Amino acid sequence: MNAPNSHNTATVAGLRMIEQLRQVHEPLRADIEVLENALQQLSDETADLTRIPEMIDNLTIADFVWQLRVNCDFYCNTLTLHHTIEDQRMFPVMTRNFPELAPAVERLQAEHKLVGEIVSEAKRASLALSTESSTVNRAHAAISELADHMQSHLDFEEATLFPYFRRMDRDWHYG
Template structure:
């Protein structure tokens, strides 16, 4: 139990990163589930869900590139090469997000989900791997960072 003189302990930055990543992984799973079976028509809410997911991933990576990565590089120079690799992943993921958004825009109201499914599967393969790498490489350093 904490007292007025003893602030409540909050999660470390690394644990917060894991929570954000877990939310992205869960949302990705929901996107994949919402596509249904191959050959089914694309429901309008699937489009919105995919677009919202793409935006969330893009914003998350933008914040990492602009804030977290430079701060970690300054505090932990030994992580610079890893941070550069993670930033390169962000560029590749951004490209896949753009392709997915293009498929979302060009699919007709009654279009099949097959092209969309292929793009989501490609994105998922890279994104899930990237999130795991980021956690393995950065969580300990983030948790050691004072709040």
């Protein structure tokens, strides 16, 4: 796939689309890291458990394991919704406007399918989370696998789409 010329100029709509996608991607990056680190702390037998609450600010409703269970599930649901919107709404607009993006979009959609399978396991593992070490280890492994896939996926998606966004006069939300 030939990327569009990388100019320092970009359309207003393109810059807005880049900012919107970054506003979704950055919390996804940050939250998966927090979840992974919290589960790592919980799984370390010698962990200083007094540090865990400071890792997840503003989570005061219930105990830490319950919060992890809820937040892992919420993260997985948010990620699934994000990928559904991209697959059903953004990618068709992008390939219609830029047919040369088709191979990259196919790769992104294949990655979404793979991530969806990992998300399913992460949800199952997270919802089964308790203070039992086997459930913690299972949830940690699932979230770590998801984190590994998400970092490279988000980087590829941004590197692929942002140059095209910069050229668009109209936000993809509007066709």
